[in-house]
Amino acid sequence: MAEADMKMAELSSRSGMAVATIKFYQRQNLLPPGRRTGPNQALYGDAHLGRIRLIVALTEVGGLTVAAARRVLEAIDSELPLPETFEIAQHSVSEAVDPTAVPADALAHVDALMPGWHVSDDNPGRLAAAQVFDTFTGIGQVDAAGWFRRYAEAAFLAAEADIDELDARIERAAKAEIVVVGTVLGDRLFSGLRRAAQEHLSSLRYPAPPASEL
Amino acid sequence: MAEADMKMAELSSRSGMAVATIKFYQRQNLLPPGRRTGPNQALYGDAHLGRIRLIVALTEVGGLTVAAARRVLEAIDSELPLPETFEIAQHSVSEAVDPTAVPADALAHVDALMPGWHVSDDNPGRLAAAQVFDTFTGIGQVDAAGWFRRYAEAAFLAAEADIDELDARIERAAKAEIVVVGTVLGDRLFSGLRRAAQEHLSSLRYPAPPASEL
């Protein structure tokens, strides 16, 4: 396993990605070129293998587009301060919400859910939450203020966990990677766990052994 | 506003969607046809307008594909019991995880996060969470058990809020709609609020007035 040089065929079989796909990632600047040993020969190392796994995590598990993955990987590689890396990761996990398309009252309602929070006006999450609020009320689900508030509490807990995990890393590279991976995969982790909890709780309240109507 | 019959042009301008797009939704069976008044004339009502808004909520805000939106809308329209509607909504919010691609030990770790929860083996959320766990450890972030546990707690809180909101509705149609909308938009709401909380908490711990390195 350790420090194995390999050629493209082995990199492909070990990563599970097709040769053509790996070359595509190279063209897209997601993956650095191999170490050249001739005009048309190159060797790859464990770093390439790990990088491909990271790309797969971001794209297939995290649902990022290739373009978003490139931005995020560039942020990891860079020497940017962590807050900037955080911001890039945040902006990449879902396309930006047009700020002018979000009504002010929706923003006000969302801001009321975050008392004392220090959040900038153009935080993409704030805008996205306000968009959801607006959509929700526009569909006619008007009396869900409690639902929003409880989501804000859950989100605060998760964000605390994120930051604690960040504090546990020492090196910048490790911090940057956990920022990115945690931001991208955290959404999916939460949504999976929420669905499991939904099944658990709904089975408690709606036992339904035969075909019931509730 | 109330009970207005309208033709396609007005339906288009009031919903903000292009005529061709609305017709596309009709062809895709997301939207029922209008009330015919002649061989090539039809009228639409407020129900159509609301339906278009729901489609937009599911696709643009919730990120569902047209095919997934169709399944979800069919579930709302049907007289299926609520648990089935829940299941369809859950399966539609992100494509299924191949159960054979998730290692048993990742499933075991995830199950340990949900002690006493009554969750079926093929719950898509359980599989997705296990996939995230596997990806996370595969990338080398091995000591994040606390992070996962705290996410499970946050997810439980959110799911409780979901179920309470469900209980607050009386009619099946209202329950079905909140199940679907809550499942689809809940993910996005949480992720937005989490990003806002991340900014708040990271600004507390990493004040960084000049360009710092942490």
Added chain:
DNA sequence: CATATCTGATAGCGTAACTATCAGAGTTGG
């Protein structure tokens, strides 16, 4: 009655993410 608008049907477009093919150079087992 001239112009505008409606209808369903069909075909086309733009983006994204691969995937297939190619020609030429390098590697390898007998």
Added chain:
DNA sequence: CCAACTCTGATAGTTACGCTATCAGATATG
């Protein structure tokens, strides 16, 4: 040494998706 295999970058093609443009004919309107 050589035939078979594999590597390289470059380019073109494919598939899926979500619209979008166009058309011909019927209907509505001032």
